[in-house]
Amino acid sequence: MVKARPLIVSDCDGVLLHFIAPFIDYLRDIHGYSLKMESFALTGNVRRPDGSAVEGHEFPPLLDGFFTTHMPQQTPIPGAADALQHLARSCDVVVLTNIADHHAERRTAELQRMGMPYPVIGNQGGKGPPLKKLLDEFQPSEAIFIDDLPPNHTSVKTHVPHVHRLHMVAEHEVRHIIPQSPDAHARHDDWPAMLSHIETILKG
């Protein structure tokens, strides 16, 4: 019987790949909009040239357009590929990303191109239910979840409370406006620190 391995489940945008900077470029170049991250939300912060705010219902098509044409502009977060490569020697690694299914294939290819050849699961909404599904499938010895958005940690805590939850906000543009999730066990905003934390857990 194959011995169970630990499972690392990582978010993509804001953890493995930059999102804010290329999204700002896309909004400006394709739509003439500006984005200033003054609060922890896209809604209200994206503005037309006349200064009016783009409304919530206008975001799904904007995000879809970004992922359709500008995903290749997303650059890797420093240290992410090395850390995951190191962990993948003894762990299974899966990327759980809130992205429509039809974009998941391109994201898989993009991550692979940047040295992160891991399965990509597209999701919508809370990450607790899809993570529970992954645990059922992998039956890991232990599981570690990494994400930049506090509501995702809350969802995971609700559905699979035994998973070790690590908060990472890798993009400096939003680091100051995203508070540490009260539902995560720890926060590390760079990969070298995150890797040593994970290694400590796996040794424990």
Ligand SMILES: [Mg+2]
């Ligand atoms: Mg994210």
